[in-house]
Amino acid sequence: MRGLAVTSLSLSHFRSHRAARMEFDRRPVAFVGANGAGKTNLLEAISLLSPGRGLRRAAADEIARRPEALGWKVTATARGLHSDHEVETWAEGGASRQVRIDGKAATQVMLGRLLRIVWLVPAMDRLWTEAAEGRRRFLDRVTMSFFPDHAEAVLDYEKAMRERNRLLKEQVVDAHWHAALEKRMAEAARLIRAHREGAVARLAAAQAEAETAFPRAALSIASEDPEDLAAAWAEGRRRDMAAGRTLAGPHRADLTAIYDAKGIAAAQCSTGEQKALLISVVLANARALAEDLGAAPILLLDEVAAHLDEGRRAALFDEICALGAQAFMTGTGPELFAALGHRAQRIEVAEAAGLSETREIRP
Structure with a gap:
């Protein structure tokens, strides 16, 4: 089964990421890096390709990178239910969030008809x-x-x-x-x-x-x-x-x-x-x-692997792959995703001087 997917993602002044661009090949993606490197920020950006305030439930003006506070923007190419689409969502300083799909102004509800995104974050453990x-x-x-x-x-x-x-x-x-x-x-x-x-x-x-x-x-x-x-x-x-x-x-x-x-x-x-x-x-x-x-659907799984034993981690990865789902996952080290083998992309996220940077880890 072919799943919905994000095939490219660009960020501008989004939390710890001043600028970032990534390409994805529809496989599950593991973002790895130290705590505070900016991994969850990437999941949050993807979550804003759906209606609502994203996985952190943040107001639009809370997302912009500090101290610039110029506003923020997320741009993505996504495989929807029927075709590929260019999706943009952004908020300028102090303004409400806006959405554009294929170059035309759109509502957040229209995002829900285009993509289905499901997430699990540590705050939900309670x-x-x-x-x-x-x-x-x-x-x-x-x-x-x-x-x-x-x-x-x-x-x-x-x-x-x-x-x-x-x-x-x-x-x-x-x-x-x-x-x-x-x-x-x-x-x-x-x-x-x-x-x-x-x-x-x-x-x-x-x-x-x-x-x-x-x-x-x-x-x-x-x-x-x-x-x-x-x-x-x-x-x-x-x-x-x-x-x-x-x-x-x-x-x-x-x-x-x-x-x-x-x-x-x-x-x-x-x-x-x-x-x-x-x-x-x-x-x-x-x-x-x-x-x-x-x-x-697209899955966003923040720090999910760290709380499972090795057997359950492998079972989770097997289920994701059997579904054909593009899952974006975060973890502090690549060893947490060893059971995925060649079935996943791995992207390292690092932080230096308050800026997050990303780099794909090649086999």
């Missing part, structure tokens, strides 16, 4: 034990990979909810204003629910159908929301007004996971088991997308 907000964000990111329009539904819902919350805080009691906003929220919430449930179902099927070295995570969406949210919001206005915010809706849902073979909640598993469950979900996401699209 997914099963942190607050529900992090799991919702993870769920929505997975959901968006299956349903690119999910991003618009979430934005519509959040915008209407912010307006409703403002009315609540200001003690505005005009029923017509509230009803109009609650109708918009309910329409978006219906799509959010359907998309999330569809994504969880796809993950379940992808895990059940695969033989893998990583344990199956039984996932479900925990929510106390009634079916008719518009009616619930209308009835609960006084309560919400007292709280100053909306107390029911998809913004309060949670993603739960059970280590299926042991029947134990993910939050109660060991650190290693939690990591293995997370990898299992990410791989299931990739397998399901590959089946749906006929092309494997």
Whole structure:
């Protein structure tokens, strides 16, 4: 199976990289180098070829290289679902992020229709034990990979909810204003629910159908929301007004996971088991997308090899290669990727005087 791929990447004033250009041959790519060399910055740049704020969730003005603060730019040639495309995304000093595809202005949502990018970063290791907000964000990111329009539904819902919350805080009691906003929220919430449930179902099927070295995570969406949210919001206005915010809706849902073979909640598993469950979900996401699209998504795996034993590392690499996925991985040394052999490109990332530099390691 031929996967989606980034075939060239250029950076300008992007975090520690003043300027960089790399060519990729569609194989998995291992970025190796010392901590702080700028490896994760490269993954972040690739993550911005998809909708949203990237794998660090950074605001546009946080990304520009300091002290220049001139703005930043990422340019890539990418193999999409049907053809190759030139993608540019950038932000000038103090301005919001912009996107251009094949020389034409585009929206971030259009990036999601062009490429599908799935990532796993060390901050996600706490997914099963942190607050529900992090799991919702993870769920929505997975959901968006299956349903690119999910991003618009979430934005519509959040915008209407912010307006409703403002009315609540200001003690505005005009029923017509509230009803109009609650109708918009309910329409978006219906799509959010359907998309999330569809994504969880796809993950379940992808895990059940695969033989893998990583344990199956039984996932479900925990929510106390009634079916008719518009009616619930209308009835609960006084309560919400007292709280100053909306107390029911998809913004309060949670993603739960059970280590299926042991029947134990993910939050109660060991650190290693939690990591293995997370990898299992990410791989299931990739397998399901590959089946749906006929092309494997791009994977961004930050420091993933360092937290696995040798056997699991080899199993992970084998799964990535079997999918035909272009995976961008980071690690402190090439020995972490020895099991990949000739199946991967290796690029050294080094830092000197505050500047990151890249160099392909030839066999």
